[in-house]
Structure formats: C-alpha cells, structure tokens
Amino acid sequence: MNAFNRIIVTLLLLALIPIVTVALIVPQEAVDLLQEGLDRIEGQLGTSVSTGELMIRVGLALLIDVVLIFLLYLELRRPPKHGVPVRQVKGGEAQITIDSVIGQLEYHLDPLPGVLDVKPDVIPRRGGVQVALEVEMAADANMAANIEELSAITRRVVEEEMGLKLKGKPKLNLRTVPSPRPVTSAELFGAISPEIGEDLEAEPTDFGEVDEPGSADTPE
Numbered sequence: 035m036n037a038f039n040r041i042i043v044t045l046l047l048l049a050l051i052p053i054v055t056v057a058l059i060v061p062q063e064a065v066d067l068l069q070e071g072l073d074r075i076e077g078q079l080g081t082s083v084s085t086g087e088l089m090i091r092v093g094l095a096l097l098i099d100v101v102l103i104f105l106l107y108l109e110l111r112r113p114p115k116h117g118v119p120v121r122q123v124k125g126g127e128a129q130i131t132i133d134s135v136i137g138q139l140e141y142h143l144d145p146l147p148g149v150l151d152v153k154p155d156v157i158p159r160r161g162g163v164q165v166a167l168e169v170e171m172a173a174d175a176n177m178a179a180n181i182e183e184l185s186a187i188t189r190r191v192v193e194e195e196m197g198l199k200l201k202g203k204p205k206l207n208l209r210t211v212p213s214p215r216p217v218t219s220a221e222l223f224g225a226i227s228p229e230i231g232e233d234l235e236a237e238p239t240d241f242g243e244v245d246e247p248g249s250a251d252t253p254e
Contacts, residue, residue, distance in 0.1 A: 038105075118163050120197040130196055132156050135163065142191050143167070143184060148175025150211055152184075162199030165192060166207065173210045181206060 057064045083091075117129030139154040151170040156163050165188055171180060188204040 039109075118158050118198055121199060130198065132158065132163075135192065135196060135198070138191050138196060139165070139167075139188060142187050143169075146180065146183060146187075148172050148180050149184075154188075159201045162201040163192065164201045164205075166205040169206060169208050171208055171210050173212045175210075177208065177210075181208070 117131050118135070120128040120130055135156045136154045139156075140152060143149060143152045143154075148171050149169060150172060153168040155166040155168070157166075167184060167188065169180075169184065171177070184206060185204050189200055192198050192200045
C-alpha cells in the first residue's frame with residue numbers, strides 16, 4: 035500500500051506542476067480554457083442517452099466505487115503485526131517478531147573475530163524471512179573465511195534455533211575498516227607532557243659499554 039500511495043502522490047504532483055504554472059502565469063487564458071472544456075461536457079451531457087449507455091455508466095460507476103472502497107479499506111485497516119510464523123510448533127501457533135530475529139543475529143554475529151559491527155535487515159516473506167547483513171570488518175580479517183562463517187551462523191540461527199524458514203541465501207554487504215596506527219610512547223607521553231614527549235623522541239644517550247657482572251678486574 036505504501037508503494038501505491040507513492041505512485042498516486044507522484045502522479046498528482048506531476049499533474050499539478052503544469053496546471054499551477056499555467057494558472058499563475060496566464061490566469062485569464064487558463065480560465066477560458068477551463069470554461070471551454072466545461073461547455074463541451076455540458077453539451078454532451080445535455081443530449082439524450084439510450085438505456086444501454088445508461089447501464090454502461092451505472093456499471094462503470096459501481097466498479098469505480100468498489101475499487102475506491104477497497105483502497106480505502108487497505109488504507110484504514112490495522113497494519114499487520116511484524117511477526118513471522120514459526121514452523122516447528124506442534125499443537126499450536128507461534129510468531130516471532132522481526133526485532134527478536136535481528137537481536138539474535140546481532141548476538142551471535144558480533145563476537146566473531148574480525149567483525150567490528152553487523153546490522154541485520156530481516157524482511158518477512160511468504161513462508162519465511164529474507165536476511166541481509168551490513169558488516170564492518172577489520173582490514174586484516176580473512177574475508178573468505180568470515181563470509182562462510184557469517185552465512186552459516188545466520189542460517190543456523192534462523193532455521194535451527196528460531197524455527198523459521200530462510201528464503202534464499204543471506205545477502206552480505208561487507209565494508210572494511212582500516213586498523214588504527216599504533217601509538218608510540220613519545221605520542222602517548224607527549225599528550226600528557228610535551229617535555230616528556232620531546233625527550234623520548236630525542237636520540238637515546240650512548241652510555242658506552244657496560245661490563246657484565248663478574249667481568250671487572252679483581253685486585254691481585
């Protein structure tokens with residue numbers, strides 16, 4: 035219904051653009067054109083019609099009324115619950131909300147090595163769900179291994195643990211994030227005290243050779 039509403043609104047806006055433009059720029063000509071069209075319609079309606087034509091008009095009006103009432107019902111009805119029926123239930127019916135599926139996927143996928151963040155998108159389909167994953171991964175992660183593991187865990191969580199039907203394969207959209215550069219001791223202490231950072235960045239002092247213990251000359 036949302037797609038239908040967008041189509042109707044788009045068509046109305048496209049029709050209003052030239053009408054408003056012409057009415058504001060040349061209002062007198064627009065009124066004359068409208069009056070001419072109304073006169074033509076009045077002339078056609080003034081003529082007598084046969085019984086067959088009248089029945090066609092009545093049938094067309096009823097058909098349009100039925101379509102409009104149906105569209106009004108779709109617009110005003112209570113939206114369906116965002117839940118997915120569970121397959122493996124005996125002796126009853128059960129539904130799992132989409133938020134619960136998303137939470138379970140995040141719980142199982144976030145701790146994987148190399149995965150920095152994962153955002154599942156669960157779309158209800160007839161008889162199951164379709165899953166797409168937005169995944170941020172470290173730049174040094176094993177991409178091939180992580181893709182296989184993400185897909186396998188997604189299927190296991192959806193089908194085995196939650197009892198739902200996974201429609202098709204999980205769709206993964208991966209994005210790598212570069213690893214942060216290690217912070218040197220000079221930068222770390224320099225943020226605390228610039229004098230300490232400058233001393234650490236300076237060249238180390240040569241203390242010369244240090245005799246190992248026991249190597250010093252002993253007096254005779």
